[in-house]
Amino acid sequence: MKVVLWGTRGSLPAAGHSTARYGGNTSSVQVIADDGTMLALDAGSGIRPLGGKMLSGKRVDLLLTHLHMDHVQGLGFFAPMYVPGLEVHIWGPSSTTHGLADRLRRYLSPPLFPVRLRDLPCKLHIHELLRDPVQIGPFNIRTDVVCHPGATLGYRIEADGKVLTYLPDHEPALGVGGSMLKRGWTSGHLLAQGSDLLIHDAQYDDLEYPSRIGWGHSTIRHALEFATLCDARRLVTFHHDPSHDDDRLDTMMAHLNSLGPKMPVIGGSEGHEYDLNTLP
Ligand SMILES: [Zn+2]
Numbered sequence: 001m002k003v004v005l006w007g008t009r010g011s012l013p014a015a016g017h018s019t020a021r022y023g024g025n026t027s028s029v030q031v032i033a034d035d036g037t038m039l040a041l042d043a044g045s046g047i048r049p050l051g052g053k054m055l056s057g058k059r060v061d062l063l064l065t066h067l068h069m070d071h072v073q074g075l076g077f078f079a080p081m082y083v084p085g086l087e088v089h090i091w092g093p094s095s096t097t098h099g100l101a102d103r104l105r106r107y108l109s110p111p112l113f114p115v116r117l118r119d120l121p122c123k124l125h126i127h128e129l130l131r132d133p134v135q136i137g138p139f140n141i142r143t144d145v146v147c148h149p150g151a152t153l154g155y156r157i158e159a160d161g162k163v164l165t166y167l168p169d170h171e172p173a174l175g176v177g178g179s180m181l182k183r184g185w186t187s188g189h190l191l192a193q194g195s196d197l198l199i200h201d202a203q204y205d206d207l208e209y210p211s212r213i214g215w216g217h218s219t220i221r222h223a224l225e226f227a228t229l230c231d232a233r234r235l236v237t238f239h240h241d242p243s244h245d246d247d248r249l250d251t252m253m254a255h256l257n258s259l260g261p262k263m264p265v266i267g268g269s270e271g272h273e274y275d276l277n278t279l280p
């Protein structure tokens with residue numbers, strides 16, 4: 001299994017020279033199984049360039065964690081949706097009051113967007129997920145609701161004997177005094193347990209967090225504590241704050257490494273590619 005990061009930023013795109021290394025596009029990740037089957041995770045602004053790489057197959061699958069703007073703002077620019085007859089499957093959460101299709105229509109309709117969902121030429125299939133496992137080609141996918149405002153899913157994706165866990169927006173420290181409890185009581189632990197690669201929210205540093213408790217995000221320290229609790233084999237920090245430039249993120253990563261991580265920690269950067277078969 002290979003994983004490619006197309007957007008690593010949280011909350012809002014942050015284009016410019018000062019964010020060029022870690023990247024300015026919001027959440028979008030490509031997963032490629034050994035047989036070439038692909039998944040797209042989230043439709044942040046990074047999905048626009050990713051879309052062009054997903055036109056070769058007979059179907060396209062896009063998994064949404066939730067419908068905050070930074071995770072859907074690229075949806076209207078996802079090239080497969082404009083290919084007549086191409087099967088496009090969108091998977092994601094409903095809310096307690098509205099189905100997923102209804103919720104997507106709110107964005108893909110005027111005045112927010114000129115093209116309506118129903119006018120897209122692709123063959124669109126929308127699937128609501130909660131906790132039932134899903135099989136897409138070689139991918140065995142498990143989901144669960146995780147700690148973040150609104151209906152939000154995390155994903156555990158298994159294929160080719162490897163496990164990727166994707167938790168871009170996640171505040172497992174909420175309500176537990178800022179540090180993790182036992183595994184059984186921590187949001188997301190079942191999804192992340194023993195994963196080969198954990199992509200996890202690491203939006204804040206320790207100084208920022210006290211004024212942002214309950215906003216649904218983690219500090220880099222929380223991300224490391226969570227990865228340690230779940231015995232993740234590698235941690236990729238993700239959902240960087242739009243106000244953090246490359247130098248600031250370098251400083252945060254240096255701090256994270258000074259905490260003595262038990263696994264390799266990698267600052268998630270746009271364009272990074274990880275081959276789970278060969279990662280050290
Ligand atoms: Zn987000």
Ligand SMILES: [Zn+2]
Binds near residue numbers: 169216
């Ligand atoms: Zn969010």
